[in-house]
Amino acid sequence: xxxxSTFVGLSSVLTGFAQDILAPRLDTTNIKNxxxxxxxxxxxxxxGDANLVNTILQxxxxxxxxxKSDEEIGEQLMNGNNSSxxxxxxxxxxxxxxxxxxxxxxxxxxxETGGVTTSSLLSAESYTxxxxxxxxxxxxxGDSNYRYGYWAEQPPALSDYTGx
Amino acid sequence: xxxxxxYDVVIVGSGISGAIVAYQLGLAGKKVLILESGPTVPAxxxxxxxxxxxxxxxxxxxxxxxATQGAVPSSANNPLGLxxxxxxxIPRYTVLQVGAWQKKDQCYxxxxxxxxxxxxxxxxxxxxxxxxxxxxxxGTTWHWLGTCLRLFPEDFKMKTLYGQGEDxxxxxxxxxxxxxxxxxxxKEIGVSGDKAxxxxxxxxxxxxxxxxxxxxxxFPMPGIDQTLQDELYAGITDMTYEGNPVYVTPTPQGRNxxxxxxxxxxxxxxxxxxxxxxxxxxxxxxxxxxxxxxxVEIRYQHVACNIxxxxxxxxxxxxxxxxxxxxxxxTGSGTAVAxxxxxxxxxxxxxxLLLMSNKxxxxxxxxxxxxxxxxxxxxxxxxxxxxxxxxxPIFPYRGPLSTSGIESLxxxxxxxxxxxxxxxxGNEGWQxxxxxxxxxxxxxxxxxxxxxxxxxxxxxxxxxxxxxPQLPAFSKLFGKQLVNTLNGVYTRQLRLGYLIExxxxxxxxxxxxxxxxxxxxxxxxxxxxxxxxxxxxxxxVSAKELTTELFAKVGATEYTKDPGAPVFSGKPEELTxxxxxxxxxxxVTHNFRFYGAGHIVGxxxxxxxxxxxxxxSRQQSWDHDNLYMVGSGVFPTIATGNPTLTIAALAxxxxxxxxxxxxx
Numbered sequence: 001x002x003x004x005s006t007f008v009g010l011s012s013v014l015t016g017f018a019q020d021i022l023a024p025r026l027d028t029t030n031i032k033n034x035x036x037x038x039x040x041x042x043x044x045x046x047x048g049d050a051n052l053v054n055t056i057l058q059x060x061x062x063x064x065x066x067x068k069s070d071e072e073i074g075e076q077l078m079n080g081n082n083s084s085x086x087x088x089x090x091x092x093x094x095x096x097x098x099x100x101x102x103x104x105x106x107x108x109x110x111x112e113t114g115g116v117t118t119s120s121l122l123s124a125e126s127y128t129x130x131x132x133x134x135x136x137x138x139x140x141x142g143d144s145n146y147r148y149g150y151w152a153e154q155p156p157a158l159s160d161y162t163g164x
Numbered sequence: 165x166x167x168x169x170x171y172d173v174v175i176v177g178s179g180i181s182g183a184i185v186a187y188q189l190g191l192a193g194k195k196v197l198i199l200e201s202g203p204t205v206p207a208x209x210x211x212x213x214x215x216x217x218x219x220x221x222x223x224x225x226x227x228x229x230x231a232t233q234g235a236v237p238s239s240a241n242n243p244l245g246l247x248x249x250x251x252x253x254i255p256r257y258t259v260l261q262v263g264a265w266q267k268k269d270q271c272y273x274x275x276x277x278x279x280x281x282x283x284x285x286x287x288x289x290x291x292x293x294x295x296x297x298x299x300x301x302x303g304t305t306w307h308w309l310g311t312c313l314r315l316f317p318e319d320f321k322m323k324t325l326y327g328q329g330e331d332x333x334x335x336x337x338x339x340x341x342x343x344x345x346x347x348x349x350x351k352e353i354g355v356s357g358d359k360a361x362x363x364x365x366x367x368x369x370x371x372x373x374x375x376x377x378x379x380x381x382x383f384p385m386p387g388i389d390q391t392l393q394d395e396l397y398a399g400i401t402d403m404t405y406e407g408n409p410v411y412v413t414p415t416p417q418g419r420n421x422x423x424x425x426x427x428x429x430x431x432x433x434x435x436x437x438x439x440x441x442x443x444x445x446x447x448x449x450x451x452x453x454x455x456x457x458x459x460v461e462i463r464y465q466h467v468a469c470n471i472x473x474x475x476x477x478x479x480x481x482x483x484x485x486x487x488x489x490x491x492x493x494x495t496g497s498g499t500a501v502a503x504x505x506x507x508x509x510x511x512x513x514x515x516x517l518l519l520m521s522n523k524x525x526x527x528x529x530x531x532x533x534x535x536x537x538x539x540x541x542x543x544x545x546x547x548x549x550x551x552x553x554x555x556x557p558i559f560p561y562r563g564p565l566s567t568s569g570i571e572s573l574x575x576x577x578x579x580x581x582x583x584x585x586x587x588x589x590g591n592e593g594w595q596x597x598x599x600x601x602x603x604x605x606x607x608x609x610x611x612x613x614x615x616x617x618x619x620x621x622x623x624x625x626x627x628x629x630x631x632x633p634q635l636p637a638f639s640k641l642f643g644k645q646l647v648n649t650l651n652g653v654y655t656r657q658l659r660l661g662y663l664i665e666x667x668x669x670x671x672x673x674x675x676x677x678x679x680x681x682x683x684x685x686x687x688x689x690x691x692x693x694x695x696x697x698x699x700x701x702x703x704x705v706s707a708k709e710l711t712t713e714l715f716a717k718v719g720a721t722e723y724t725k726d727p728g729a730p731v732f733s734g735k736p737e738e739l740t741x742x743x744x745x746x747x748x749x750x751x752v753t754h755n756f757r758f759y760g761a762g763h764i765v766g767x768x769x770x771x772x773x774x775x776x777x778x779x780x781s782r783q784q785s786w787d788h789d790n791l792y793m794v795g796s797g798v799f800p801t802i803a804t805g806n807p808t809l810t811i812a813a814l815a816x817x818x819x820x821x822x823x824x825x826x827x828x
Contacts, residue, residue, distance in 0.1 A: 013642075013643060014642050014643065015642075015643070015646070015647075016642070016643040016644045016645075016646050016647035017647070070643065071643065071644075074642055074643045078640075078642055087640075090642070091609050091610055091640065091642075094609050094642055094646070095605065095606065095609050095610070098601075098605050098609075098650075099601075099602055099605060101220070101602075103606065103610070105606075105610050107610070107611075107612075112613065112619065112620075112621070113612055113613045113614045113619070114610075114611055114612040114613050114619065114638050115610070115612050116606075116612070116614060117602075117606035117610055117612060118243075119220070119602060119606075120220055121218060121219075121220055123218065124214055124217035124218050125217075127217045127218070128217060132601040132602075132605055132650070132654075133561070133601075135647055135650045135651050135654065136559075136560075136561050136593070136601065136650070136651065136654035136655055137559060137651070137655060138433070138559070138560075138561035138562045138654075139432075139433070139561075139562070141222070141432070141433045141434045141561065141592070141595070142213065142216060142217065142432055142433075142434035142438065142440055143217075143432065143440065144430050144431055144432040144433065146430060146431055146562075147430060148389070148421070148428045148429055148430060148431070149389040149431075150431055150562065150563075151389065151391045151392070151431045151559075151562040151563025151564075151567075151591070152389040152390060152391065152392070152563075154392070154559065155559055155562070158647075158651055162647055164644070164647075
């Protein structure tokens with residue numbers, strides 16, 4: 001499996017969106033490239049561990065090769081014996097796919113809010129590619145392909161948006 | 165000095181009011197010059213769209229030049245990278261500056277320091293003004309919402325009926341004179357509206373429908389389809405509040421429900437800050453019509469900086485500076501000369517220009533300012549936001565940003581005692597209220613609770629707010645559970661916004677900063693803004709109470725967050741900008757934060773009396789016969805509806821007066 005296929009598989013498990021939604025066959029935006037690059041660089045810079053991203057991808061590939069289900073893989077990655085840096089890197093990847101923005105997490109355990117998160121968009125395309133607009137069965141604000149009056153009707157089923 | 169005396173009229177500003185006056189005068193064969201401080205209307209809006217897409221904070225100003233964020237590297241003192249207004253030729257106030265209101269290198273307005281030693285309920289507290297405007301071709305209608313409500317006759321008689329605020333000059337008679345212009349304005353904007361719904365409302369407030377609409381009148385286009393959220397509230401049929409029935413009215417709005425000269429609305433849910441397809445009217449439409457008369461010339465990047473008077477107290481020229489680059493040096497100067505002059509630079513820049521023009525003998529306090537009212541009575545609709553989660557999905561984040569409201573509470577005997585308001589039903593989920601979708605997402609990915617959905621929060625009625633009681637507090641979700649949780653939250657989000665009428669207060673005012681300048685060397689506005697009476701504050705208590713009732717009525721859970729007590733002293737970054745407290749008659753102290761409606765009103769008001777107003781009821785300066793002013797600055801009160809339709813109607817009316825004078 002090449003690194004991009006592994007990355008898309010991992011992203012699918014973490015986000016809950018199907019691989020062919022994250023990486024459609026005709027992928028003109030190719031946002032996955034930007035995300036892999038951004039995730040790799042930011043995690044290396046933030047953790048000082050240039051190998052962490054590879055460790056995560058490798059663990060995913062092994063679990064996948066062992067025939068585990070998406071649920072089992074997700075549990076292993078996020079609730080298994082991995083380090084907090086490993087888990088946080090996975091969480092940041094989820095956030096990146098949903099918002100198209102790189103998060104800055106300021107955790108304050110024990111407070112009422114548990115901390116605050118700010119974020120910075122990668123690009124115009126990453127804004128409109130955010131999964132957050134799909135999970136709400138809507139469209140990116142400012143970028144609708146729907147027609148007049150669609151808002152008076154129920155949207156298509158959630159599964160049409162997530163591919164699952 | 166440029167010889168420009170071939171013009172009949174010079175207009176400062178190319179927003180909706182300037183564009184309408186220019187269009188009407190151009191149609192009548194008059195030669196018009198418009199001076200616009202900002203850049204030209206772009207051939208298409210894709211550049212603005214790109215800027216909007218990339219902006220981290222999707223504020224009303226985010227698509228438009230000059231850059232509102234990320235202009236300088238982020239730092240602890242300037243996390244958003246706000247540009248320094250001292251280095252800009254046409255800086256303007258932005259929503260992002262509200263939080264930086266005490267930072268003079270980030271905020272265009274010069275504010276007084278907070279009053280020392282006051283408590284949270286003090287009527288003397290200074291606040292940041294919460295609304296913004298644009299300086300570019302087409303003006304602030306680029307980022308307007310599109311709401312096209314008429315004001316009510318009662319709005320024009322506040323002093324007579326309730327002993328509050330001011331009457332509009334002429335009261336009822338003035339209102340009736342405006343009715344035909346309301347129709348003209350609706351036609352120019354291209355309003356989509358439901359006539360039957362409006363007649364129901366007008367009957368409630370004794371606005372005789374026959375007096376409002378001719379029998380053959382209808383809106384230019386049918387009403388915009390209602391959202392599923394609108395339908396939820398439309399189910400309220402048996403509720404009253406303080407003597408008024410509570411019911412939903414579909415909003416007449418300046419966006420196409422049918423394809424016409426412009427496209428049909430496609431529900432981009434982005435009216436503010438920018439409609440990507442111009443289904444929403446903006447003043448560039450009228451500006452183009454004005455230019456097509458062949459009698460109107462627009463000069464962009466021409467910053468009016470001084471008004472000259474002759475020895476007969478008539479305006480004899482408007483001086484301007486030109487520039488090429490937004491941060492570059494002035495490249496030239498000149499004087500625009502005509503028979504008549506119109507100021508249409510919105511309610512901050514217009515008084516600033518009048519006050520800057522202080523070199524004329526006998527008018528050392530500024531042009532048109534013998535009353536000392538120029539810049540005073542700055543008003544906005546101070547907004548209360550309430551938000552909640554519906555029992556069942558209503559699928560927000562779809563359709564225009566607002567398609568209906570509750571208009572039935574806009575007048576009543578209570579107006580003696582507290583502000584009236586209209587309620588806007590927001591289709592943007594918790595985007596405005598809680599900075600969603602990002603807040604809820606971060607909460608469920610990183611185990612935080614800023615949305616109150618993922619912790620141990622309770623609302624003010626004591627209800628537990630954790631979205632899924634089966635999950636522990638501060639859950640960190642992924643995969644299908646994350647999908648289902650986010651979907652469950654986002655598809656149920658409700659938002660109500662109360663547009664609370666602020667009374668005119670002479671101490672709420674725009675003056676010239678004595679210390680701060682822009683890059684052209686022009687003084688920046690010094691703004692003093694307070695809620696100096698309990699009249700508005702009582703309306704916040706009412707709004708809070710009614711929000712809880714409305715959410716209970718539709719079976720929703722309320723998530724309106726207590727904004728906390730105001731911070732009036734300490735480090736500049738800790739000072740709150742728009743927070744206050746109010747102690748009600750039961751002795752309960754409420755915390756509030758007000759938001760801006762974008763309605764900047766009142767700073768060069770009309771009136772019957774030369775001593776207490778800047779303009780007569782013809783929107784003509786009392787002091788200088790050949791000077792007129794248009795826009796929301798002319799409003800004596802802010803009233804209970806969004807101002808743009810009234811701005812447009814008044815501009816048509818003023819154009820008629822200017823033509824009368826030119827032809828006499």
